[in-house]
Amino acid sequence: MPFISQLPYRALLVVSALTLLVGTLLHLNSQTALAHGLWLAGVIPVLLGLCVDIVKTLLRRQAGVDVLALLSIGLALVLDEILTAAVIALMVASGRALEDYAEAQARREMTALLNRAPRVANRYEDGQLRQISLEQVLPGDRLLVRSGEVVPVDGTLSSLAELDESMLTGESLPARRLSGDTVRSGAINAGAAFDMTASASAANSTFAGIVRLVSSAQATRSPVARLADRYALLFVPLALALAGLAWFATADPIRLLAVLVVATPCPLILAVPVAIVSGMSRCARRGVLVKGGGALERLAQANTLFFDKTGTLTGGNARLVAIQCEPHTRADEVLRLAASLDQASNHVIAAAIVAAARERGLVLSVPAQVVEEPGAGVSGQVDGKSVTVGAFAYVIRTSAPASWSQLFLQRLRYDGACGVFVGVDGVMQGALHLTDEIRLETPRALRLLRRAGIERFVMLTGDRQHIADSIGAVLGVTDVRAEQTPADKLAAIQAARRDGVVIMVGDGVNDAPALAAADIGVSMGARGADASSEAADVVLLVDRLDRLAEALMVARRTRRIAVQSVAVGMGLTLVAMVVAAFGYLPPVAGALLQEVIDLVAILSALRARQAGSMRPSGGLSxxxxxxxxxxxxxxxxxxxxxxxxxxxxxxxxxxxxxxxxxxxxxxxxxxxxxxxxxxxxxxxxxxxxxxxxxxxxxxxxxxxxxxxxxxxxxxxxxxxxxxxxxxxxxxxxxxxxxxxxxxxxxxxxxxxxxxxxxxxxxx
CATH class of the missing domain: 1.20.120 (Four Helix Bundle (Hemerythrin (Met), subunit A))
Structure with a gap:
């Protein structure tokens, strides 16, 4: 958190607790001087830590609750109330250590931002292939990108390529690129190896630009004040006024100290972090990692939700949804022949077809004489039949187009889907309709989010407009923005933040800048990109969007419980301040009473451990x-x-x-x-x-x-x-x-x- 100094408050807690305990034992044994020395040794480090934090807070032009603690400790030392100062120091150290613990629990070791970024390239030199560092690549270099490798820099293709660009564009299905087409760094080679000519250095390529957007968005996001600090804006002036009034009326500095001791806002210092830690713990048990208390507070106030489509609303994988076939031809037989042949291909679409056939319990045959043309299709013999499987243009080389083929192609364009045609012995027997299906939990997740208080839903996607519109219509999303680049997404988030607290949900590298710029960035971390997980404030470790709705409900109830706990604690504190102002509560007794008030506030805050689950008890095994x-x-x-x-x-x-x-x-x-x-x-x-x-x-x-x-x-x-x-x-x-x-x-x-x-x- 921005207000925390670099002092180790856990260590200060141990020191203040030990010095208070041992000093008390010495005081009971009449060793007063040594006891005072130990108490003072525990107070001074906490006092210095408070000074550092207050200076940092003032430099940011923010108010904080720490000033009352500093005044009460300082005045106790001036008046030689060393025990009182030691008790206050223990309260402060325990509260701040708890906040440090909240941060430590929330911040798990995330994978590096650029784990998937390429670090080397394969460059042709004098007819030989040489592996070089990415910094050595220059525009005009001829490069080889092997199957499964990440494209190292932006460039132009020298041959056919099959690319997985989902992390850059949000397009879920592999894209076929022809010789002469441009290719961007960060795309993954999903087909056979290909050659390319670099058109930019690594520093000037697409992937590096996305990284810079992430860094810029993180740097410009304003810090968020603690919930406790916001209450301090009212409480601190009130406490100081009441203490000053008691001193003015009686001219007794002990009366002033008593009011300040009771006014030390430990319900603010303790109750809020206890509730926040409890809420984050509750989220973690449901597979939602919240990276800090500030993120949980912002999540509780959100009213606008932006989300990516591919991998967030949809599964991000091609699945068979329909089979078109000729009259007198069975759909299962078309699928069986295609899957039998596709067993010999390592293409992602081929794998989806084989998986669909096996899900249906079809018995596949072993193909023979298989010939694959990367990015186009595969042909061979299955059960003595000549079978061709692939794109329409590939299959019609050997099979006459079917009467339904043009209508089928049109349907694919409308749906933004992928079609695989199947030719058997020179006749186009059928076609397989594959698409990226909406996640099972997505409709329910959006309903729950709306019920939890989200007022506006906006879909951002790199897909074409008509595809995005169809998904938006199915899900009831009225604000759909298609063909979005990372810069477009970033601009949309920044504009929306002027009207409220914004959540952005995504899972790709292209989402990372928007995640970093949003008030709350949420990454589908179970399958998301390293960059998006690093830029996000919340990571869904379970690959289910409905967990975000649970986290939102937990956050809102956590914040409500924190406010209630603070209200109870501060109400009791105000009563005690009035009693102290009339002289009925000496400083040490006031410090002990404040500990009782703290305990009440903490027990109230612990209710957040049971906060906000939206799941019913029990379920299907x-x-x-x-x-x-x-x-x-x-x-x-x-x-x-x-x-x-x-x-x-x-x-x-x-x-x-x-x-x-x-x-x-x-x-x-x-x-x-x-x-x-x-x-x-x-x-x-x-x-x-x-x-x-x-x-x-x-x-x-x-x-x-x-x-x-x-x-x-x-x-x-x-x-x-x-x-x-x-x-x-x-x-x-x-x-x-x-x-x-x-x-x-x-x-x-x-x-x-x-x-x-x-x-x-x-x-």
């Missing part, structure tokens, strides 16, 4: 949560088959349509409906107890009833269809039911996963 996830993964192929049949139904012949509808009906009856009925009878009653209220699961039960109604209708249709299949009018009715079932099932699964995630017990 890890085993239950895992089982629910497994069941939903097993049911996703059923959902895909509903959408797939709806899309293809009009192109199928009557007998084929009847056969596929019958097969789908069997899957619904034997896989989907038993799961939903089990949820109704076993899981929902438990969630209802945790949620509270008269009928909290009514909406979910209503959704089940609608699912049962539609599946029952489809079952009747499947049983009554002739072998020739439905007529065109009936076909339209079936298609309407299938699309309706697909929509309600996807919404229902999303609601269930969010609900279960909210009630999952912490590990």
């Amino acid at each position: 890890s085993e239950q949560w895992t089982q629910l996830q497994v069941e939903h993964q097993q049911l996703k192929p059923v959902l895909d088959s509903v959408r797939s049949l709806a899309d293809r139904l009009s192109s199928l012949s009557g007998p084929v349509a009847a056969a596929e509808l019958a097969e789908l009906n069997e899957r619904l009856l034997h896989q989907l409906l038993p799961h939903e009925r089990q949820d109704d009878s076993e899981l929902y009653p438990r969630i209802a107890v945790l949620t509270g209220g008269d009928d909290p699961m009514a909406a979910m039960n209503s959704t089940h009833r609608e699912i049962f109604r539609i599946t029952g209708r489809l079952a009747h249709i499947a049983q009554e269809l002739p072998e020739s299949g439905p007529d065109p009018a009936y076909m339209q009715e079936i298609q309407r039911l299938l699309y309706g079932l697909d929509a309600i099932l996807r919404l229902h699964f999303a609601q269930e996963e969010e609900l279960y995630h909210a009630f999952r017990e912490s590990s």
Whole structure:
């Protein structure tokens, strides 16, 4: 904290406590001179420490509570009330040591700001490759960036490159850059090795500029006064006036000392840090690291929330959300062939496709004759078939475009998603739709934050405008700012601080300047960049945004308890001051009474240890949560088959349509409906107890009833269809039911996963 001097207050606490104790024992044994010497030895270091702190406070033109402690100790020494001075010194040292302890507990060793910054580069020299320090790179140098390495400086590509720029731009999916395109330092090579030509030195490159923004923002952020100091603005003048009045009325300096001793604001010095330490401890138990008491105080006053999109509101990883395929082609088979071939690729999208296939329990084959073109796609043999997987431009080299391909590409552009096309034996059989999904806890987290007092939500992202708008609309965020550079984010934060206390949440290097500039910077530290964690005031060690809502509630209740504790302590102190002013409370008795008042204030402040948890008691065990996830993964192929049949139904012949509808009906009856009925009878009653209220699961039960109604209708249709299949009018009715079932099932699964995630017990 800004007011703390460099003196070791823990050591002063030990010294003052020991000298007071031993001196008291000597005094009881009639060794008064030696006792006074020991008491004085404990007082002087504390007195010097107070002088240093008061000078620093005055230089910042701030008021503090320390002046009363200094006056009372000084006056006690002048009046030869050495024991009184020693008791006051112990109170002061204990309060300041507690504040030091609060800082030490909150400040854990963070990783260095630039751990991920490149330190060397691979430069071509006379036809040879040589590793040099980053400072030696000059504009015009030809460099090699190996797979997985960080781009060392800004430059121009000499070949195709696949880059992970999420830490710089917020774009979650890898970007394909062609020869001649510019590349910025800080991006990670997510594909094969490539050559580049440096266009700037390390000091003038993008990554270094971000570091300078962080440093500038940290340097210009104004210090925040202690909560105790703000109360001192009223209390110190009042205490001095009352003490002066008592002295003026009686001309008795002991009366003046008695008032000042009782007025020594130890409830301010002790109660506030006790409450703050308790609040920070409570946050830490929930996986939220608060780096100091000042950060917790500012968090309690926040009313505006800025947040990054990628890695904060979304998961930051590509996931399969839909499969488009040709008529007479099954979605699972398209995925199986693509995943089988992608086993031979180390591309991040390939890994996501393989993971999706394994989640669905598909049996993958071993590919052969695999040829990969970095950044474009991969081809090879799977089960004797010639398979091509990759970008649209890559697949159409060997496979004719499908009739749905342009519409699919347009859908990808609208969603800001990634598409992987699959060609089999010269025919484009399907395409995989992958996107960065919204985190399960994000909608609930925003609701809780709004309930906790956040009035304004602003999304800052490097994504394109239409992508950002779609995410903002889903989450109910009205202020969406897209295509933001680190400098743009910094400017937005600085402008917003004029209207209130601002929180910024992010996880990338590009967020670090904004985190440093905000009143409270919050980093998704469980997966965030080193720079963002270092610049932040609060780090979410658990990769869940809803923990921020808990921390905000803890901070607000902590501050409320601190204020209440101070009010109780200072109220008792004012009563004691009046009693001392009338001569009924001598200095030593006043010091002892002040210790009792301190104890009351501390016990009140300790209530903050139980502050603000927004979680209900109990929850779903890890085993239950895992089982629910497994069941939903097993049911996703059923959902895909509903959408797939709806899309293809009009192109199928009557007998084929009847056969596929019958097969789908069997899957619904034997896989989907038993799961939903089990949820109704076993899981929902438990969630209802945790949620509270008269009928909290009514909406979910209503959704089940609608699912049962539609599946029952489809079952009747499947049983009554002739072998020739439905007529065109009936076909339209079936298609309407299938699309309706697909929509309600996807919404229902999303609601269930969010609900279960909210009630999952912490590990």
